[in-house]
Amino acid sequence: MNDDMTSPAGARNVLSTHSVYGAPCWVSLTSRDLKATEEFYSAVLGWQWRPAKLGERHRIALADGAPVAGIAAVAGMWQMAVAWLPYFAVGSADQAAARVQERGGTTAVGPISFPPGRAALLADRDGAAFGVWEGDLFTDWETWRRAQPAFIRLHTRDAFDAAIFYGEVLDWATGRPGACEVGYEGGEVVLRSAGEVVARIESGALEAAPDPAVRPHWQVHFFAADVGACVRAAELHGGSVLSAGEDEAVLRDPDGARFTVAARRRP
Numbered sequence: 001m002n003d004d005m006t007s008p009a010g011a012r013n014v015l016s017t018h019s020v021y022g023a024p025c026w027v028s029l030t031s032r033d034l035k036a037t038e039e040f041y042s043a044v045l046g047w048q049w050r051p052a053k054l055g056e057r058h059r060i061a062l063a064d065g066a067p068v069a070g071i072a073a074v075a076g077m078w079q080m081a082v083a084w085l086p087y088f089a090v091g092s093a094d095q096a097a098a099r100v101q102e103r104g105g106t107t108a109v110g111p112i113s114f115p116p117g118r119a120a121l122l123a124d125r126d127g128a129a130f131g132v133w134e135g136d137l138f139t140d141w142e143t144w145r146r147a148q149p150a151f152i153r154l155h156t157r158d159a160f161d162a163a164i165f166y167g168e169v170l171d172w173a174t175g176r177p178g179a180c181e182v183g184y185e186g187g188e189v190v191l192r193s194a195g196e197v198v199a200r201i202e203s204g205a206l207e208a209a210p211d212p213a214v215r216p217h218w219q220v221h222f223f224a225a226d227v228g229a230c231v232r233a234a235e236l237h238g239g240s241v242l243s244a245g246e247d248e249a250v251l252r253d254p255d256g257a258r259f260t261v262a263a264r265r266r267p
Contacts, residue, residue, distance in 0.1 A: 022170035022180040023193035024152050025137055026087040027220050028070040032255050034059065036238065037071055040253050043233040045222060045261070082255040084220040085121070086152045087131040088170050093118035096132045099169045100124070124165055126157050126207050126216040132170075152199050153188075153260075156216040159203040163189040166201075217258075219250075224261040231261075 031037040034057065041047045041061060047068070052058035057073040074082075090096040093111040097120045101107060108129070110120035117135015124130070156162045163182060167173055172191065173182045181192045191199035205216045224230045230251070231244050238254035247263040 020089045020137075020193055021091060021174075021176060021178045022166075022172045023089050023191075023198050024086045025089040025133060026070070026131075027068075027152075028072065028085050028087070028131070029257055030072055030074050030082050030085075030255075031257075032074060032082060034071065034073040036254050040234070040237045040239055043237045044230050044239070044251070045224065082257050083129070083217070084257055084259050085129055085131055086218050086220060087119070087133045089137065090132045090134050090170060093120045093132050093134040096120065096134075096169055097122060103165055103168060105165070105169075124156075124162065124216070126162070126205075128154060128156060128162075128216040128218055130218055151197055151221050153219050153221065154199070154201040154216070155205040155214075155219060156201060156203065157205055157207050159189045159201040162201050162216075219258060219260055221248075221260040221262050223264040225264060227261055227263055 029037070038047075038049050038059065042049070046063065048062040048065075050060050050062060052060055052070070059071045060067050061069040061071060088096075097107050097111050100122045104125035106123045108121040108123060111118045111132075111134075112120070114135075117133060119131060119133050121129065121131050154162060154166075163172075167182060170180070172180045180198070183190045183192065187202070189201040190197055191201070206214050207216060209215045227244070227247060227249050231241050231249050234241060234251045234253075240252045242250040242252055242258065244250075248260060250258065250260050252258050
């Protein structure tokens with residue numbers, strides 16, 4: 001992919017997925033109303049925007065000038081879920097997709113080539129959607145991590161079962177250079193890359209629950225300087241507040257996509 005794609009496309013002179021095996025490396029969002037989405041996230045998270053070379057239905061979100069996320073508009077007639085999607089860095093998108101299918105997961109899109117890499121949209125065996133990216137990273141990984149995405153959390157039926165699934169697909173805890181480390185803290189499975197917490201997995205979601213907040217899903221957590229200001233902005237710009245505390249709030253954008261804002265501190 002080129003440096004304007006809404007997926008974790010490669011940029012010049014940055015790290016490749018071979019340097020951060022299995023770590024989250026990008027997030028993307030689908031939207032039914034691109035203008036409303038831009039206005040909402042600009043108000044809530046202070047994002048700026050630039051067009052993507054894919055066309056007028058795609059945007060790149062910037063935080064303090066650094067790319068942090070991709071947004072893609074979908075036709076209003078399409079009955080598809082609107083949600084945040086994390087991408088994980090892999091050495092081979094084809095191998096990752098094959099491993100997902102071998103272990104009872106599914107492939108929604110791909111793997112497909114976007115020079116200089118390959119991508120696939122997948123789901124684990126409990127239905128939680130995620131993407132994989134092979135190739136140059138969209139921007140320097142450390143820059144992306146510190147610009148705004150804090151970490152991601154998988155709400156799933158069985159955290160240990162999910163950790164085994166993702167570990168086998170994404171080469172977690174293999175000891176290879178750049179591979180993520182897996183631990184257990186505070187009742188959650190914790191994923192670390194280069195010593196930093198980048199993902200957590202918790203049990204409790206119900207596989208057949210009608211509520212998307214209860215079904216297995218990945219939720220993206222974004223850093224915020226003022227969580228209270230994010231809450232007020234979300235309410236004023238067509239979103240809703242699902243829960244709110246001093247250091248963290250769960251919000252829903254006007255299209256229904258859920259995400260979390262967290263105070264800027266290490267999780």
